[in-house]
Amino acid sequence: MDSLTIATSTLADPITTRTLSDQATERLREAIQTGALAPGDLLVERVLAGQLGMSRVPVREAIQRLTEEGLVKRAASRGAVVYLPPPSEVEEITAIRIVLEQFVAERVTQLWAPAAETTLTALVDRMREGVRARDRHRLSRLDAEFHAATWRIAAHGVLMEMVSSLRRRVARLLDETVGLMADDALPGIIDAHENLMAVFRAGDAVEARDEMRRHIETGQARILNVYKGRYQP
């Protein structure tokens, strides 16, 4: 506990004091969102504990959190499986996302400021590079970042918490869907986000709500097109 130790840990990784449960949660959430853990995969506490180099309890807590986030479902006394929401649930989630994102859009028009313009413009510029590179995964990530940025602009803790939680529940599907888009459809992503910025800038709350609804519905339609019918419980 000399000053060196303190300095090292403080400088190197200020919040490495994070618990193993937190680390497990993060690792598992990431594994699910990247597809390393695919829908239907069994999450066996003992196995994951071994892979993560910890005991079962932190893993157990992580699985519990992910269950409450809706990414994992507990099968009755059988363990937990990575959850694949049926199309009907995707529709439900989207319906609520629309309602909440419209509220976000309304607030963003009201709170619009130069800083917002800068942040979102930068993200759209990076999207353009993504389109040039045909890098669908990167586009998907930037799309997520764009919306996260709007949530921050909306400056509403509870709203952000709920809308981000909902988006995570369909994040994998959105990402997969973007991965399937044709080359000539990619520029449409740029247009969509430029349209959003335009209505934010214009300051018309009603128009902003409409544009946001269209935007979310487009994403859902893309998901359901490839997903309905192909879904197997």
Add this chain to the structure above:
Amino acid sequence: MDSLTIATSTLADPITTRTLSDQATERLREAIQTGALAPGDLLVERVLAGQLGMSRVPVREAIQRLTEEGLVKRAASRGAVVYLPPPSEVEEITAIRIVLEQFVAERVTQLWAPAAETTLTALVDRMREGVRARDRHRLSRLDAEFHAATWRIAAHGVLMEMVSSLRRRVARLLDETVGLMADDALPGIIDAHENLMAVFRAGDAVEARDEMRRHIETGQARILNVYKGRYQP
């Protein structure tokens, strides 16, 4: 493992197969909502485990769930305390509740059916008895039941999950507030719910959204009147 054991447990408590974690969660949530555990109270795992007759882990899991529900807050390596949302957070929660409950109202007008009429009428009738008896706690419970009934009518799992979670976060405050209402203000609760039923019945979604917004705002105003300024972190 004989049939007697099975039969006994089955009859005595059909879902006693519930885990200790579930039971602990339920008991603690109830204690918080009744005020048996007051805001600021420390939740010490060892103590609660003793009181509930179980070991620390199920209690720990329960505390974690309640933390994610927003009823409890973890103090840094200090334990967990029953959370008292500051007025600003009450306002945030209410803002989202309005948005979601308006969606509920819209769906209820669309899905209105004789069964809905029966259910809600019965609840309002029971409220009238509550008003006659000046039983504020009962009125508060019936108000919660009325809204829970509308959520069921709206038939939307994700919506119900989110709106009920939000309401739980201010349930204690709502209950306390109703407890402070003057006798001659109590009939207003009946009127409010009759108005809601009227617009549901009329089938006008826009009017239903408006009425619901007013209804939620009234509740929030009551909370903030007695709560703003009196709040101490």
Add this chain to the structure above:
DNA sequence: TTTTGGTATACTGCTAACAACTTACTGCCG
């Protein structure tokens, strides 16, 4: 009187081990 150093307490985070339960398999009997 105030501040600082040290000590003791008490809590959480985690590990390892136990017990109950479910499921799948294997062998036997009809």
Add this chain to the structure above:
DNA sequence: CGGCAGTAAGTTGTTAGCAGTATACCAAAA
């Protein structure tokens, strides 16, 4: 050949205990 019972393996739910760390208190010195 098919069905059923019994057994074995594997997984979760739970317990008890250990280690690390923050906090509070108390004493001593400036």
